[in-house]
Amino acid sequence: MRNSKTYIFFAAALAMIIPVPGRTVFAVYLLVLFNILIVLTTLLNSGIKKLGLEKHDRIFFALEIISVTILYKQIMTLICPVVSLTLSFAIYLPAVSSVLAVYFLSEKGNGIKEDLCEKLKSSGKISLFVFCIFLVRDIIGFGTLTLPGWKKIITLHILPSVSEKLSLGVFFATIPGCLVLIAVILFCSQIFASGKKIEKTAEPDSTEENK
Amino acid sequence: MLDKENKEILIKTGIIAGAVIVILTLLILMTFLARKSWERGLSDEVMTTLEQYSPGIYKDATFIELESNLASSAAVYALERKTSANSTGEYAVIVRVPGIAGPMPAVFIHSKNSKITEFAGYAVDNYKGKFVLSGEKSFGSLSYWQSKIERILEKAGV
Numbered sequence: 001m002r003n004s005k006t007y008i009f010f011a012a013a014l015a016m017i018i019p020v021p022g023r024t025v026f027a028v029y030l031l032v033l034f035n036i037l038i039v040l041t042t043l044l045n046s047g048i049k050k051l052g053l054e055k056h057d058r059i060f061f062a063l064e065i066i067s068v069t070i071l072y073k074q075i076m077t078l079i080c081p082v083v084s085l086t087l088s089f090a091i092y093l094p095a096v097s098s099v100l101a102v103y104f105l106s107e108k109g110n111g112i113k114e115d116l117c118e119k120l121k122s123s124g125k126i127s128l129f130v131f132c133i134f135l136v137r138d139i140i141g142f143g144t145l146t147l148p149g150w151k152k153i154i155t156l157h158i159l160p161s162v163s164e165k166l167s168l169g170v171f172f173a174t175i176p177g178c179l180v181l182i183a184v185i186l187f188c189s190q191i192f193a194s195g196k197k198i199e200k201t202a203e204p205d206s207t208e209e210n211k
Numbered sequence: 212m213l214d215k216e217n218k219e220i221l222i223k224t225g226i227i228a229g230a231v232i233v234i235l236t237l238l239i240l241m242t243f244l245a246r247k248s249w250e251r252g253l254s255d256e257v258m259t260t261l262e263q264y265s266p267g268i269y270k271d272a273t274f275i276e277l278e279s280n281l282a283s284s285a286a287v288y289a290l291e292r293k294t295s296a297n298s299t300g301e302y303a304v305i306v307r308v309p310g311i312a313g314p315m316p317a318v319f320i321h322s323k324n325s326k327i328t329e330f331a332g333y334a335v336d337n338y339k340g341k342f343v344l345s346g347e348k349s350f351g352s353l354s355y356w357q358s359k360i361e362r363i364l365e366k367a368g369v
Contacts, residue, residue, distance in 0.1 A: 021313035023335070051223050067234045074241035081252030082334055085316050088284050088307055141312075143339035151252050155336040170343045174311045 005105060006193070010186060012100040013130050017182070019090045022137030022173050025146040025153050029083055031127045033072050034094035034101075038123040039116065040068055041102055046112045065095045080151060101126055133181065141173025250274040253286045256334040257303045260318040261290075264331040268292060272303055279366040281306070287367040290320070300324050304363055305334060308356050312344060317353065319360050323369070328360045 016034065020026045044064050048057045073091050077084040084091075106122040108115060138144055143159035171177040213221065254272045261269045272288035279285075285306040292299050300323035308317040316334040321327070330353055337344055 019313065021315060021335075051226065053223065067238065071234075071238055071241055074238070074245040077245035077252075078241070078248045081249045082256045082316055084249070085253065085284065085286070085305065085307055086314055086335070088314065090314070141340060142337060144336065146335075151248070151255065153335060155338070157338055159339065167339075167343055170340050173340050173343075175313060176311075 006186075006189065008100055008104045009126065009129075010182065012097040012105070012126055013133070014182065015093045015097045015100075016130050017133055017178060018175060019093060020087065022134055022141055022178060023144075023146040023153075024131075024134050024138045025083060025148050026087060027131050027134035028148050029076055029080075029087065030091070030094050031130060033069065033091065034098055035120075035123055035127060036072070037065060037068060037095060037098040038101060038119050040064060041098060042116050042119045043112070046115065065098070069095055080148060080153065082153065083148070097126065098123070133178070136181070137172050137178060140169040141171070141177065143169075249286070253305050254288060256316065257286075257288055257305050257318055260305075260332045260334050261303065261320070264318075264320075275302075275367045275369060277363070277367045279363070281363060281366070285363060287364060287369070289369075302364055302369060303331070304360050306356055306360075306363070308352050310344060310352050312340060315344070317356065319357060321360050321364060326361070328357050330357060 016027075016030050020030065041061060041064065044060060045057070048054060048060055053060070069092055073084060076087070076091070101122050102119060105126075106119045108118070135145075138146060139158050143157060145156045145158050147154040147156070172181055254274060257272050258269065261272075269290050270293045271291045273291070275287040275289055277285060277287050285304060288303045288305075290299070290301040290303055292301070302321050302323070304319045304321065305316055306319070307314050315337075318331040318334055320329050320331050333344065
């Protein structure tokens, strides 16, 4: 069960990472939408229960996700048109990740506050992971840190200008490089998880010996 | 007068209908507001990219409506040179081009007179990645989109 949750976590993160260029500015826009969808879906779920409309909840969820995403795309076009042009259809992917996060990764809480806290915990973990991947790709791959600005992308050159002609690290800016990075992280997380499992199974044996 | 059950149904239906109307109104309002921002914002990005490609040549870019499925992934502009008062038959197209590092906004210039299309650059600062990504000029998605620019301009009525 724990293993399947790890893979669902990575699937939810990969849906936002792979089709998007590895610049931090795109991560900011995607993750804001992702968290808005989580909050609104949780609030809508609570509203549906109060109104007693559980029979038609899937229709409402689908309408809510689609309308919020389209509204967000228009707001994004207003704030920064070049980001809207670049993301294009990739803006619909946080919706997929939010469904995975809400239905498969988070626990249900009693009452709206607890439910919201549980959902935001799992969305927070995914958001932190995704943001770190984009940050690493932006700094090591492009040598920059990109931030959202009004009608533009603010680009800060992090690495010295000498590195501009060096292609070292540009591999991680590419999609195959990103997949390699994610595979290494998944491999390390599995080793860490199996190491913890061995420790846990060894503990009852050591307590029995002490007795 | 309504009985309790019908009153509850009416309240629920009213809430749902109200929410749908509010969302639709917001969507329509934002679509109109975002339209001008799309035209002007991308025009600024095109001019910035052209200024790096050919400094001091172009003065202005005028938006041309593109009636195509590509309208959400591309924009067409008629270019004006600083040395000429009228349009010189040069057009810029900013289009979302999928590449090895993901989709990037690429700017192409097409001249109607010479029928030559050139890649002017990306509308984002790729810094270290510039040399690797510009290598896609000779193969890959950039050359494909370069060959499609004339077709896009035809759809724009140019």
